[in-house]
Amino acid sequence: MSALPAELTVRDVRNVDLDAVAELERLSFPVPWKREFFASEVGAPHRFNRVVRTPDGRLAGYVFCAFAGGEVHVNKIAVDPSYRRRGIAHLLMQEVLDLSARVRAEEIYLEVRPSNDPARNFYSSLGFRDVGRRPQYYADGEDALVMSLFLPAPSPSP
Ligand SMILES: CC(C)(COP(=O)(O)OP(=O)(O)OC[C@H]1O[C@@H](n2cnc3c(N)ncnc32)[C@H](O)[C@@H]1OP(=O)(O)O)[C@@H](O)C(=O)NCCC(=O)NCCS
Numbered sequence: 001m002s003a004l005p006a007e008l009t010v011r012d013v014r015n016v017d018l019d020a021v022a023e024l025e026r027l028s029f030p031v032p033w034k035r036e037f038f039a040s041e042v043g044a045p046h047r048f049n050r051v052v053r054t055p056d057g058r059l060a061g062y063v064f065c066a067f068a069g070g071e072v073h074v075n076k077i078a079v080d081p082s083y084r085r086r087g088i089a090h091l092l093m094q095e096v097l098d099l100s101a102r103v104r105a106e107e108i109y110l111e112v113r114p115s116n117d118p119a120r121n122f123y124s125s126l127g128f129r130d131v132g133r134r135p136q137y138y139a140d141g142e143d144a145l146v147m148s149l150f151l152p153a154p155s156p157s158p
Pocket residue numbers: 001028029077078079080083084085086087088089090091110111112113116117118119121122123125
């Protein structure tokens with residue numbers, strides 16, 4: 001893995017990010033979410049949506065999550081192809097882990113295509129395990145694997 005670019009900015013997704021998010025989405029997924037779908041997530045309750053920007057303002061990656069009832073659901077994560085294997089998805093998932101601790105979540109889960117070896121390896125490297133399968137989950141008919149990371153119970157307050 002080559003070094004992360006210096007001075008990356010990680011912050012909440014804003015409307016101004018949506019064109020770049022939709023463009024990276026089209027580069028990254030066979031059936032991409034539409035821009036309007038991302039727009040409806042920005043500012044919605046119980047959401048955690050973050051972007052990574054490079055010092056020259058390029059979008060390097062994003063993560064979109066929803067959380068409720070002790071669970072955090074990762075809806076989307078993607079990294080610009082020219083920045084992959086440099087730890088940016090790891091950085092974004094660290095943000096998700098920090099959120100999970102703040103909201104005292106017990107589990108982080110997500111769906112992934114069985115054919116998506118890079119993503120499955122990535123999640124496995126963080127300790128996610130296969131816990132289920134959703135038949136024909138994706139619009140093109142591919143099943144989804146459900147992967148979960150179970151989190152240690154927070155220590156009781158003194
Ligand atoms: C999956 C994805 C988000 C990973 O982003 P990334 O920034 O390249 O990942 P990182 O650099 O943080 O990788 C961390 C670890 O994950 C694993 N990993 C990541 N990409 C991998 C690949 N292509 N092949 C094998 N292992 C991989 C490795 O263990 C890696 O550590 P290493 O580089 O030290 O070996 C990126 O490939 C992507 O955007 N893919 C297209 C969108 C997508 O499929 N999203 C997930 C949908 S469920």
